[in-house]
Amino acid sequence: MDVLKRFEEEAAEDEAAIFGPNDEESSDDENDLENRLEKVDLDHASYDELWSALTPAERDKFLKALNDPSSELAQQLLASEELEEQTVEPWWDRPSDYEKEEQDAMVSVTKISRRYGARPAMMDVSAPVMNASAGVAATGPSLLYNICAVLMAYAYVTRYLSTSPVGSILPEDAEHEEARRMFTRLVPFLTDRKSKTVLPSLSGVITDLWSRFEPETMTPKFFSLLMQDAAKLLRPAPVLSLSPTHLTSPTKEFDVHPSANALLALSDVSTLFAASPPRPPHSRAPNPTVAKLAFYGARIISTPTYILTALADETSVRANLLEREGKLDAAAMSDHIMTGSSRAQSPSSTSATPAGPSSHRPRIEELT
Numbered sequence: 583m584d585v586l587k588r589f590e591e592e593a594a595e596d597e598a599a600i601f602g603p604n605d606e607e608s609s610d611d612e613n614d615l616e617n618r619l620e621k622v623d624l625d626h627a628s629y630d631e632l633w634s635a636l637t638p639a640e641r642d643k644f645l646k647a648l649n650d651p652s653s654e655l656a657q658q659l660l661a662s663e664e665l666e667e668q669t670v671e672p673w674w675d676r677p678s679d680y681e682k683e684e685q686d687a688m689v690s691v692t693k694i695s696r697r698y699g700a701r702p703a704m705m706d707v708s709a710p711v712m713n714a715s716a717g718v719a720a721t722g723p724s725l726l727y728n729i730c731a732v733l734m735a736y737a738y739v740t741r742y743l744s745t746s747p748v749g750s751i752l753p754e755d756a757e758h759e760e761a762r763r764m765f766t767r768l769v770p771f772l773t774d775r776k777s778k779t780v781l782p783s784l785s786g787v788i789t790d791l792w793s794r795f796e797p798e799t800m801t802p803k804f805f806s807l808l809m810q811d812a813a814k815l816l817r818p819a820p821v822l823s824l825s826p827t828h829l830t831s832p833t834k835e836f837d838v839h840p841s842a843n844a845l846l847a848l849s850d851v852s853t854l855f856a857a858s859p860p861r862p863p864h865s866r867a868p869n870p871t872v873a874k875l876a877f878y879g880a881r882i883i884s885t886p887t888y889i890l891t892a893l894a895d896e897t898s899v900r901a902n903l904l905e906r907e908g909k910l911d912a913a914a915m916s917d918h919i920m921t922g923s924s925r926a927q928s929p930s931s932t933s934a935t936p937a938g939p940s941s942h943r944p945r946i947e948e949l950t
Contacts, residue, residue, distance in 0.1 A: 699746025715880035737811035749853030802908025
């Protein structure tokens with residue numbers, strides 16, 4: 583809502599700077615954004631009122647900015663001090679000395695540059711779930727790539743909504759249902775109780791997840807960031823010795839587990855889906871999505887750390903390759919535009935189509 587207000591305010595002040603010179607024909611009173619907003623109270627207008635004031639082209643540009651927070655337009659919209667104060671960075675990016683920095687900032691009356699979300703509450707993975715997961719792991723397919731896809735979707739929802747942890751969103755807030763819808767769209771196997779989808783490889787994760795974003799809304803750079811987020815969450819921490827206190831409580835033990843970050847991410851998603859409308863009194867069946875997340879958590883706990891480390895390494899390497907590919911495609915498109923504008927193509931020359939628009943779908947290259 584605040585980003586949309588910022589978008590409309592900046593557009594009204596300097597429409598050409600945001601939408602470009604090609605929109606000069608829209609300066610007509612009926613379509614001019616400033617005139618459209620004259621009777622709109624930006625401080626008290628509803629989301630629907632603000633949204634209806636935008637033209638289809640402006641809505642499309644705004645949605646693209648939201649889908650790629652790293653884009654130039656998104657950075658312009660988020661560059662206000664007010665929005666910066668409201669922006670919450672992902673909890674897994676929280677510096678280890680953040681609490682001390684925050685306290686020092688309070689003492690010196692100087693605000694810290696960024697705000698980070700608090701660590702989510704750890705879910706409970708019961709012994710029966712652990713046993714069931716171990717039994718399936720011995721004979722069934724690996725679910726690690728499914729978990730990787732869930733973590734990438736989790737990173738996207740967190741960054742898209744600029745809320746961390748996502749489980750802190752109140753059920754009555756519109757963003758609560760929006761977050762659930764995004765998970766259902768991006769990783770439908772998580773919310774469909776009958777789904778038997780098993781992603782066989784990281785290539786499968788990339789292809790499947792990328793295809794679920796609206797066309798032209800995802801970029802290699804942002805997708806690479808989501809992969810790096812997943813790699814960070816998957817990577818086990820150094821083994822820690824557990825105190826007797828932790829050994830008496832499974833949940834506390836998971837808090838200091840080498841894979842605590844991955845478990846906390848799954849726990850956060852579980853909290854989001856657990857806060858659903860009350861179930862009928864006669865329904866004693868557990869929430870299927872929450873149950874599946876607990877099962878994924880059990881799989882993480884039972885997987886050797888060296889396997890999770892290898893998966894984190896693979897994901898990080900592929901993320902770097904994808905980002906580099908995106909830069910090369912952008913450079914190729916820029917070169918194509920420059921050469922195309924400086925000289926006409928001769929009839930005998932062959933046309934080589936650069937990977938500009940096609941870079942919106944990554945090329946899959948298996949690592950060997």
